[in-house]
Amino acid sequence: MTKLNENFLKLQANYLFIDIANKVKAFTSNHPNIDIIRMGIGDVTRPLPPAVVEGMKNAADEMKEEKTFRGYGPEQGYPFLQEAIIKNDYLSRNINILPEELFINDGAKSDTGNIGDIFSIDNTICVTDPIYPVYIDSNVMCGRAGNLTPNGWSNIVYVPCNSENHFVPELPHQHVDIIYLCYPNNPTGTVLTRSQLNEWVKYALDNGSIILYDSAYEAFICEDDVPHSIYEIEGARHCAIEFRSFSKTAGFTGVRCGYTVIPNELVLQSSDNQSIRLNRLWARRQGTKYNGTSYITQRAAEAIYSPQGQQEIKANIDYYMRNAEIMRNSLIKCGLEVIGGVNAPYIWVKTPDGMSSWEFFDRLLQEVHIVCTPGVGFGPSGEGYIRFTAFGTREQSIEAMYRISTWI
Numbered sequence: 001m002t003k004l005n006e007n008f009l010k011l012q013a014n015y016l017f018i019d020i021a022n023k024v025k026a027f028t029s030n031h032p033n034i035d036i037i038r039m040g041i042g043d044v045t046r047p048l049p050p051a052v053v054e055g056m057k058n059a060a061d062e063m064k065e066e067k068t069f070r071g072y073g074p075e076q077g078y079p080f081l082q083e084a085i086i087k088n089d090y091l092s093r094n095i096n097i098l099p100e101e102l103f104i105n106d107g108a109k110s111d112t113g114n115i116g117d118i119f120s121i122d123n124t125i126c127v128t129d130p131i132y133p134v135y136i137d138s139n140v141m142c143g144r145a146g147n148l149t150p151n152g153w154s155n156i157v158y159v160p161c162n163s164e165n166h167f168v169p170e171l172p173h174q175h176v177d178i179i180y181l182c183y184p185n186n187p188t189g190t191v192l193t194r195s196q197l198n199e200w201v202k203y204a205l206d207n208g209s210i211i212l213y214d215s216a217y218e219a220f221i222c223e224d225d226v227p228h229s230i231y232e233i234e235g236a237r238h239c240a241i242e243f244r245s246f247s248k249t250a251g252f253t254g255v256r257c258g259y260t261v262i263p264n265e266l267v268l269q270s271s272d273n274q275s276i277r278l279n280r281l282w283a284r285r286q287g288t289k290y291n292g293t294s295y296i297t298q299r300a301a302e303a304i305y306s307p308q309g310q311q312e313i314k315a316n317i318d319y320y321m322r323n324a325e326i327m328r329n330s331l332i333k334c335g336l337e338v339i340g341g342v343n344a345p346y347i348w349v350k351t352p353d354g355m356s357s358w359e360f361f362d363r364l365l366q367e368v369h370i371v372c373t374p375g376v377g378f379g380p381s382g383e384g385y386i387r388f389t390a391f392g393t394r395e396q397s398i399e400a401m402y403r404i405s406t407w408i
Contacts, residue, residue: 007143016133016377017041023362024371037400040371042186042346042389044251046319048300049312052250055303059296070295075287077104077259081298084305085259089244095231101263101279103286104293104301106256108216108245112180113138114289115212115241115260118281123177128169129158130187130378130385132214135180152380160381161188163350167339168196171203179204181230182214184221187378187387188348189324189340191226197233204239210266210278211236216245216258219317221343237263241278248320248345248391250304250313257293257301320345323397324390330401331388334408345390348375352408360386368403 020040028036062068076082082099090097105111113134121144127135129152136153139145146155157176159169167190172179181200183192192200204211213230221228230236245258252258262279270276303309328341337350349372351360357374364370364386375385390397 005141007141010140010145010148011137015137016373019377020361020371020373023365027365034369036365036369036371037392037396037403038371039388039392039396039400040373042248042391043253044248044316044320044391045393046251046316048251048255049304049309049316051303051306051309051312052255052300055309056296056300059299063296073292073295073298075290075292076100076283077102077293078295078298081302084302088305090229090231093229093232095229097231097261098264101261103260103262103282104298105258105260105290106293106297107247107252108214108243108258108260109134111258111260112212112214112243114285115282116142116144116178117285117289118278119144119178119210124155124157124175126157126159126172126176126179126209127379128181128185129160129380130375130382131180132182132186133378135182135212136379158380161185161190162381163337167348168192171199175207175209177209179209179211180214181211182216184215184217184226184344185340185346186214186217186344187346187373187375187382189342189344189346190348191221191223191343193225194227194232197227197230201230201233201236201239205235209239210268211240212243213240214243216243217248217344218244219249219313220321220345222321223343226343231261231263237265239266241266246301246304249317250301250309251316252301255297255300257297319394320390323392323394326394326397327388327390327401330405334405336408341390347388347390349386349388351375351384351386354384357383357386364404368407370400370403 081104082102086097116138121142125139145153152158157172161167161169167188218228230240230242242261246252262282264279266278267275304313324341324345327347328338331338331349339348341347357376361372361374364372373387375382375387
């Protein structure tokens with residue numbers, strides 16, 4: 001008889017955002033005429049930049065001509081996009097990345113979820129808490145997370161981020177093998193300074209650990225002492241994999257494109273004492289399980305780096321961060337404890353009067369007709385918080401804050 005991978009049975013019945021969608025669907029079916037403002041899932045609302053659309057159109061035109069038609073492309077990505085990324089995202093910050101170290105993908109979620117394929121399930125995982133659910137769930141699926149206990153998964157070390165430590169995670173008090181860091185942080189919207197990130201790199205180097213660094217929101221950073229890449233930190237090439245995405249930077253949530261950097265210096269020892277480059281393992285994994293990002297999509301991503309593209313994506317980022325500023329200021333005036341919204345498009349809010357995350361979610365939905373994300377869905381330390389996103393329209397952001405301020 002065929003057997004299941006029963007690790008999947010350990011997962012919660014639904015992914016967090018499916019639970020939210022089901023609650024909203026049930027409410028709207030009973031109240032079809034109520035205007036719901038959705039500030040939960042971090043999907044963008046601004047249209048694609050014109051330069052990106054033009055790049056897609058030109059690529060599509062090439063595909064209809066025999067001389068310029070493209071079939072299967074390079075699995076790691078086309079050189080034209082790799083070169084644009086290296087020049088603009090890394091060389092501009094005095095970071096040297098080789099094309100062979102860069103892998104184009106269909107968004108950071110895929111690679112952060114799949115990167116565990118190249119690591120043994122015997123590794124101990126460390127996560128900051130609260131955390132993006134994909135990091136946990138992908139380790140549960142393969143059996144690396146262990147078993148669920150009242151304090152979380154048995155093979156995962158949780159590093160709380162809360163008001164007591166000003167949302168700055170402390171280094172683990174024990175040895176861990178794989179560390180997930182996401183900065184600017186989803187869901188809290190917080191950041192690590194250069195000196196704080198340096199401490200994590202030092203820990204990883206001293207302990208032979210690997211940092212999986214999700215910097216999908218780096219384009220929203222505005223403060224000078226906040227690194228845009230972990231490779232700005234000395235020694236990080238020996239201990240860190242970096243994930244980036246165009247989803248929020250350029251509105252690619254529906255287009256799907258991002259990239260992962262695995263430096264050649266990142267080497268682990270096999271059981272027979274061979275030195276194995278993780279870069280080559282990931283290339284082999286991708287060659288087996290991934291056929292590459294489409295040519296049209298990669299031309300669209302390349303257009304982001306044109307002068308026009310850079311101007312247009314900056315305008316969109318400024319738009320969302322102005323939303324965040326409006327929301328942050330309004331919520332503070334309401335007397336709520338507010339985190340984030342300065343270097344990231346996420347606002348992390350303490351629920352009033354000791355309400356649980358889901359209780360406050362339900363009241364916002366039913367009484368104010370606003371959808372947020374319950375903080376507990378991001379981990380134990382998220383209980384008692386909710387997350388708002390600044391990716392709505394300006395009109396929605398202002399209206400939502402008016403409703404909340406009147407309600408509070």
